[in-house]
Amino acid sequence: GVYVKCFCRNAYHGASPYLMGLTALSTWRFNVPTGFGIHQSMNPDPYRGPWGGANCRDSPSQTLRSCDCGAGECQAGVKYADQLEDVLRFSMPKDKCGAFFAESIQGVGGTTQFPKNFLRKAFDIVRAKGGICISDEVQTGFGRLGDHFWGFESHGVTPDIVTMAKGIGNGFPLAAVVTTPEIALSMAKALHFNTYGGNPLACAVGSAVLDVIEEEKIQENAEKTGTHFILELRKLMDEFETIGDVRGKGLMIGVELVKNREGIEPLPVEDVNKVWEHMRDYGILVGKGGIFGNVLRIKPPMCITKADVDFTIAVLKDALKTCL
Ligand SMILES: Cc1ncc(COP(=O)(O)O)c(C=O)c1O
Structure with missing residues (x-):
């Protein structure tokens, strides 16, 4: 084939x-x-x-x-x-x-x-x-x-x-592949097995996570708090030239830090680290990503509140002011 x-x-x-x-x-x-x-x-x-x-x-x-x-x-x-x-x-x-x-x-x-x-x-x-x-x-x-x-x-x-994976188990080790019956049949061409595949405890966790997402309206929260988050980050762009781009949707957000907005030269990683560590000192864990390591990857738990977002914005603002 x-x-x-x-x-x-x-x-x-x-x-x-x-x-x-x-x-x-x-x-x-x-x-x-x-x-x-x-x-x-x-x-x-x-x-x-x-x-x-x-x-x-x-x-x-x-x-x-x-x-x-x-x-x-x-x-x-x-x-x-x-x-x-x-x-x-x-x-x-x-x-x-x-x-x-x-x-x-x-x-x-x-x-x-x-x-x-x-x-x-x-x-x-x-x-x-x-x-x-x-x-x-x-x-x-x-x-x-x-x-x-x-x-x-x-x-x-x-x-x-x-x-x-990831969100499917809310921290519990679980992953899945979903496909059509026709494609799934190709797995029958040889024996396929792994020890923990189909683990009943993991499956029970996954099932409970789906219930919580629905009952606690987690997806709606991602939309509401995420949009608020992105718009607040966007406002920070008026104040800080070092924010070259804000992007994403819901609670999957990126903030690209640059040396200069025109040339979009990435902020050196040492400077990004200062911002990153400052946020960590206030208990806020964000990721770093992109080929230049200059994008703050903001992917918080999907149950965060507007107050959590506002606190994060205040901390990021402080970090950009004091570290750069
Ligand atoms: C988008 C994406 N795909 C695949 C993977 C790989 O998952 P695993 O680490 O379970 O192999 C990751 C892990 O971070 C991921 O972020």
Whole structure:
């Protein structure tokens, strides 16, 4: 069968040998050959990429780039999809493709959001060559993005395979792959087994987590507090030139720190660390991401309150004032 796969640069899908091949961030790659049969396409990044404008993202916060696309049509998404098509044209057997992998918002890559219509076009291109489409919902799933339970829904696509973890167990080690009966049958071509697969305790935890998400309206909270969070961060941009970009949706948020807003030169990691440690001193744990390590990745527990958000904003403001 055809096994050649494709995905976008700046992706993180895991650190086991095969997944390292799917991970296109040098920070996460050891000096061993990985990624046989895997090809990378240009990352559709509306902030740092060659194309992107003021309407690309499905977010309450857009880049400061200008845009002359008409309503509902995003030229940037089309151009990045053309790049994917080019990779398939040159690097794959003629008219064939095994699969395409993507997160609906890149997490480790710095909360990078693709232009709105990119994934839809990418799925069409891949399927036209017989490939299947895989959504990695490890970070974006389970309501974190607020308006949808799954990130792919907000791109208007239906994947053939969805991978999920993290939020599924709320800290308990649990992960799952969901697919069609037809694709699942391929696992019957050989014996497949792992010791803890289908563990009843893990499954009970997963089931309880789903109940809590529903009963405590966690997804609605992600939407409400997340939107408030993003808008408050956006206000900080008026005060601090070092914030080059605020992006994301729901409680999956990125704040890209830069040396200068015009040139979007990344803030050196030593300076990012000062901000990061200052926030930690106040009990706020944020992640760091992106190829330059200059994006604050804000992915708090989905039960946080408006008061938690306001406290975080005050601490970040203090950090930017005193550390830089
Ligand atoms: C988006 C994404 N995919 C896949 C993985 C890999 O999961 P695991 O560490 O369980 O292999 C991660 C882990 O951080 C992730 O963030």
